[in-house]
Amino acid sequence: MTALDTIVWTTVCRLDDLAPERGAAALLGADQVALFRLVDGRVLAVQQHDPFSDAFVISRGIVGSRHVEDAEVPTVASPMYKQVFDLTTGLCLDVAGKTPARDLAPDLRTWPVRVRDGLVEVGS
Amino acid sequence: MNQHLVVVGGGMVAQRLVEALRDRDTAGTWRITVLAEEPRRPYDRVALTSYFSGRDADDLALGDPELWSDPLVTLVRDDAVTHIDRDAKTVTTAHGRTEHYDHLVLATGSSAWVPPIEGTDLPGVFVYRTVDDVAELRGYVEKLSEDRVVKGAVLGGGLLGLEAAGALQALGARTTVLQVGTHLMSTQVDLGGGEALRRLINNLGVGVRLNAMTTKIRPHRRGGVGRLELADGGRVDADVVVIAAGVRPRDELGRASGLAIGERGGIVVDDTCLTSDLDISAVGEVACIQGATIGLVAPGYAMAEITADRLLGGTSEFPGADTATKLKLSGVDVASFGDAFGETPGALEIVWADPVGGVYKKLVMSDDARTLLGGVLVGDASAYSSLRPMLGRELPGDPAAFLLPEGGGGAPELELPDDAAVCSCNNVSAGTIRGAVTDHGCTDLGAVKACTKAGTSCGSCLPLVKKLVTTELAAQGIEVSTSLCEHFALSRAQLYDAVRVSGVSSFTQVIERFGTRADGRGCDICKPTVASILATTSPAHVLEGERATLQDTNDHVMANLQKDGSYSVVPRIAGGEVTPEGLIAIGEVAKDFGLYTKITGGQRIDMFGARIDQLPLIWQRLVDAGFESGHAYGKSLRTVKSCVGSTWCRFGVQDSVALAVMLELRYRGLRSPHKIKLGVSGCARECAEARGKDVGVIATDKGWNVYVGGNGGFTPRHAQLLAEDLDTETLVRTIDRFLLYYVRTADRLQRTAPWIEDVEGGLDGVRAVVMEDSLGIAADLDEQMAQHVVEYEDEWRATLEDPEKLRRFASFVNAPDTPDPSLAYVPERGQSRPATADEREGASPTPHHEPVLVAGARLEVRS
Numbered sequence: 012m013t014a015l016d017t018i019v020w021t022t023v024c025r026l027d028d029l030a031p032e033r034g035a036a037a038l039l040g041a042d043q044v045a046l047f048r049l050v051d052g053r054v055l056a057v058q059q060h061d062p063f064s065d066a067f068v069i070s071r072g073i074v075g076s077r078h079v080e081d082a083e084v085p086t087v088a089s090p091m092y093k094q095v096f097d098l099t100t101g102l103c104l105d106v107a108g109k110t111p112a113r114d115l116a117p118d119l120r121t122w123p124v125r126v127r128d129g130l131v132e133v134g135s
Numbered sequence: 136m137n138q139h140l141v142v143v144g145g146g147m148v149a150q151r152l153v154e155a156l157r158d159r160d161t162a163g164t165w166r167i168t169v170l171a172e173e174p175r176r177p178y179d180r181v182a183l184t185s186y187f188s189g190r191d192a193d194d195l196a197l198g199d200p201e202l203w204s205d206p207l208v209t210l211v212r213d214d215a216v217t218h219i220d221r222d223a224k225t226v227t228t229a230h231g232r233t234e235h236y237d238h239l240v241l242a243t244g245s246s247a248w249v250p251p252i253e254g255t256d257l258p259g260v261f262v263y264r265t266v267d268d269v270a271e272l273r274g275y276v277e278k279l280s281e282d283r284v285v286k287g288a289v290l291g292g293g294l295l296g297l298e299a300a301g302a303l304q305a306l307g308a309r310t311t312v313l314q315v316g317t318h319l320m321s322t323q324v325d326l327g328g329g330e331a332l333r334r335l336i337n338n339l340g341v342g343v344r345l346n347a348m349t350t351k352i353r354p355h356r357r358g359g360v361g362r363l364e365l366a367d368g369g370r371v372d373a374d375v376v377v378i379a380a381g382v383r384p385r386d387e388l389g390r391a392s393g394l395a396i397g398e399r400g401g402i403v404v405d406d407t408c409l410t411s412d413l414d415i416s417a418v419g420e421v422a423c424i425q426g427a428t429i430g431l432v433a434p435g436y437a438m439a440e441i442t443a444d445r446l447l448g449g450t451s452e453f454p455g456a457d458t459a460t461k462l463k464l465s466g467v468d469v470a471s472f473g474d475a476f477g478e479t480p481g482a483l484e485i486v487w488a489d490p491v492g493g494v495y496k497k498l499v500m501s502d503d504a505r506t507l508l509g510g511v512l513v514g515d516a517s518a519y520s521s522l523r524p525m526l527g528r529e530l531p532g533d534p535a536a537f538l539l540p541e542g543g544g545g546a547p548e549l550e551l552p553d554d555a556a557v558c559s560c561n562n563v564s565a566g567t568i569r570g571a572v573t574d575h576g577c578t579d580l581g582a583v584k585a586c587t588k589a590g591t592s593c594g595s596c597l598p599l600v601k602k603l604v605t606t607e608l609a610a611q612g613i614e615v616s617t618s619l620c621e622h623f624a625l626s627r628a629q630l631y632d633a634v635r636v637s638g639v640s641s642f643t644q645v646i647e648r649f650g651t652r653a654d655g656r657g658c659d660i661c662k663p664t665v666a667s668i669l670a671t672t673s674p675a676h677v678l679e680g681e682r683a684t685l686q687d688t689n690d691h692v693m694a695n696l697q698k699d700g701s702y703s704v705v706p707r708i709a710g711g712e713v714t715p716e717g718l719i720a721i722g723e724v725a726k727d728f729g730l731y732t733k734i735t736g737g738q739r740i741d742m743f744g745a746r747i748d749q750l751p752l753i754w755q756r757l758v759d760a761g762f763e764s765g766h767a768y769g770k771s772l773r774t775v776k777s778c779v780g781s782t783w784c785r786f787g788v789q790d791s792v793a794l795a796v797m798l799e800l801r802y803r804g805l806r807s808p809h810k811i812k813l814g815v816s817g818c819a820r821e822c823a824e825a826r827g828k829d830v831g832v833i834a835t836d837k838g839w840n841v842y843v844g845g846n847g848g849f850t851p852r853h854a855q856l857l858a859e860d861l862d863t864e865t866l867v868r869t870i871d872r873f874l875l876y877y878v879r880t881a882d883r884l885q886r887t888a889p890w891i892e893d894v895e896g897g898l899d900g901v902r903a904v905v906m907e908d909s910l911g912i913a914a915d916l917d918e919q920m921a922q923h924v925v926e927y928e929d930e931w932r933a934t935l936e937d938p939e940k941l942r943r944f945a946s947f948v949n950a951p952d953t954p955d956p957s958l959a960y961v962p963e964r965g966q967s968r969p970a971t972a973d974e975r976e977g978a979s980p981t982p983h984h985e986p987v988l989v990a991g992a993r994l995e996v997r998s
Contacts, residue, residue, distance in 0.1 A: 078652070
């Protein structure tokens with residue numbers, strides 16, 4: 012695991028800019044990131060690119076939760092074909108009968124996120 | 136060279152014979168010619184009464200019409216066979232056609248028997264046998280109804296007579312049934328059952344006279360029939376008379392060619408359906424089998440199957456007639472099966488009667504009271520479909536338990552043996568239905584029907600088929616749970632009621648009160664469902680606060696997501712009516728934003744390729760030009776399609792466009808379990824294709840006919856007639872209630888056609904709720920719709936006025952002015968379309984699109 016001090020934190024927006032359980036897209040250099048603010052106050056970041064539809068839409072999915080191994084994990088369902096992803100790990104929990112486009116990996120990349128002084132920072 | 140089978144007669148049994156033979160004769164050893172007297176294809180004569188309401192003779196079509204395009208099958212219509220030459224093995228028709236046969240099948244059926252009394256030839260006296268009979272009867276009654284209340288009389292209180300009486304009553308005629316014998320349906324029902332039946336028939340407003348022998352039919356001085364004179368000196372006034380006094384086999388060809396004829400008519404056949412000439416078979420109502428002719432379709436089907444089997448070298452034999460019958464008359468439930476009169480020596484009868492409720496039930500059991508021999512069910516025949524297959528088998532437990540009212544008795548669950556016949560029309564056994572689930576992977580009723588044909592003819596066995604399928608699925612460990620998802624154990628309809636009654640108005644409250652886990656936050660199944668429920672129980676803007684997080688993909692931004700992540704935009708064009716200025720405004724918006732435009736199936740214009748951040752800019756322009764959201768993105772009312780109607784059309788009888796516009800503005804924004812489409816046609820030519828819609832309205836001279844349950848899509852359906860000749864006010868109230876009853880009780884993503892099937896009582900059940908307020912909820916539904924109409928607001932206009940909602944349309948939260956760099960378009964046929972993956976990478980530019988340059992992301996926008 013990368014040591015904390017090697018992470019570069021980029022401020023992307025104010026926490027107030029994010030509505031609970033509604034995603035928002037952000038540009039992080041050339042990367043498109045999908046940010047999600049949960050009802051418990053956590054902010055999580057995964058890739059905006061949907062590997063199944065090959066479109067940049069993940070932030071527009073429905074946020075929910077799923078019971079996985081005795082824990083309630085926060086999820087997002089792709090707005091395109093409804094694959095479900097674990098927002099904390101990016102793992103695809105339900106491929107909804109499809110395979111990713113262009114032999115892409117089914118799981119989403121994640122980024123660490125912290126909130127300081129009301130500002131949302133994404134690490135890379 | 137194949138052999139030639141000639142079938143004389145084009146009825147239901149002939150159709151079944153051809154179907155069975157073509158189904159099994161894979162080698163094509165027989166070619167078939169069917170010579171039919173009626174000018175149409177075989178149709179469902181059993182459902183003839185529905186033609187009164189259906190109007191469309193095509194609704195009575197039987198089986199797969201492809202059968203008649205089979206190169207080995209020739210159907211000759213409108214040409215009766217007049218002569219059989221048994222030596223030359225030929226038949227000759229009225230039009231002079233001669234066919235040589237290797238085998239001949241007589242399936243000429245029966246004709247209505249007209250008693251030899253004076254006056255049966257008067258205008259206004261009808262029989263009840265063919266589509267033409269019914270059409271003429273209907274026309275006659277409708278004509279008379281124009282200036283008076285028509286009085287109808289039906290001679291004959293049997294199955295057909297009661298159906299005819301119900302049909303006359305439905306046409307508004309005041310009807311009396313005259314029965315020669317001591318009670319109604321005397322062939323199927325005993326005296327006690329007949330008495331209960333009489334009360335039920337009286338409740339429909341139909342009079343019944345028993346022991347009433349008609350001796351003369353007298354003309355009216357205006358012409359046509361006027362009254363009946365009875366043997367007891369009584370008189371009955373009647374403007375129209377239907378004779379349903381029984382049928383006689385059409386055995387004249389058999390008589391003329393010297394075949395053996397039964398004592399009471401009918402061409403005598405053995406158990407293999409062969410006549411006294413081994414090259415000739417007789418099937419159906421014309422056949423005298425085991426000493427009698429049988430006027431029911433199921434034994435006829437059995438004979439057709441036997442004949443097909445024998446023609447291919449099989450050895451099947453007639454097992455004895457299944458004379459089970461069920462009366463198809465709304466509000467009157469009658470069934471009779473097996474030894475209904477207890478004629479078996481030593482038979483015991485167990486009777487349960489509730490004279491007040493009009494219920495009479497009887498089971499006939501063997502002398503040890505264990506084996507079911509037959510039964511009569513009047514007033515409540517719900518046990519029919521599960522009891523009939525148990526004929527000749529031991530019933531578990533106390534037989535009386537099967538007669539008690541539902542919920543009161545605790546009848547043991549019947550485990551049907553695999554060989555028990557469930558669907559006698561199509562001869563499908565319980566084992567075949569179970570096999571459809573276990574071996575053919577069917578997981579719902581529709582799939583099992585398609586796979587086995589069970590329940591596809593008369594439909595009376597469907598409750599049993601459904602039960603078998605559900606039981607078998609459960610046994611396979613396939614969950615048939617109705618729970619919405621892991622977060623809610625309730626079905627959508629249950630959750631709707633729970634939310635409506637409790638008055639909760641946010642998802643957090645809903646999941647806390649009715650969810651499976653306190654910390655669950657929902658999913659892409661339950662959140663849109665709750666959003667849809669709340670939309671009609673506690674109306675609020677789709678993007679208001681927490682509501683916004685519940686919306687499915689398209690509602691989420693009030694536009695339709697396309698494959699590349701861009702959106703399409705559809706402004707409402709109510710009824711498909713648009714001004715030139717409106718068209719120009721839409722055109723300019725599309726041009727300025729570089730949108731691809733296409734006319735939709737719902738008579739409006741779809742604009743594709745809008746980025747999420749462009750949606751507010753596009754809508755500002757549209758709203759300024761007077762447009763509003765078309766809700767093309769919602770599970771909600773989409774469009775009300777219309778033809779041009781009487782304003783312009785030479786044939787139109789009503790103003791269909793005005794009605795369509797009114798209906799579209801009334802129901803716009805109504806959130807529902809699935810999308811809803813309406814159509815309005817200005818005359819019976821039906822140019823708006825209204826019968827393909829969830830609600831279809833078709834103009835008549837007197838008002839509007841309303842059809843419901845039409846669907847396109849994966850499982851297309853024609854809408855069925857709900858009500859006729861309504862004035863506009865009644866029409867609107869009827870549609871109001873239909874839509875809201877659907878909104879309240881349908882399952883998630885269930886369209887209207889399967890929903891109607893699921894409603895208790897099917898279409899009749901829906902009609903009872905919507906037209907007769909059988910559940911007592913009509914006032915509540917009316918009020919809810921009134922609230923919807925008052926509270927409607929244009930979602931897009933409201934969004935444009937709210938900066939907080941507009942923020943959610945930014946492309947990037949940290950770069951709201953930077954468009955999504957991934958979007959790329961290429962020109963095609965004068966417009967742009969999304970670039971393919973190859974085009975984006977420039978790997979293999981297609982020769983047609985040179986240069987493959989890509990517009991879109993940096994497209995000039997005037998704003």
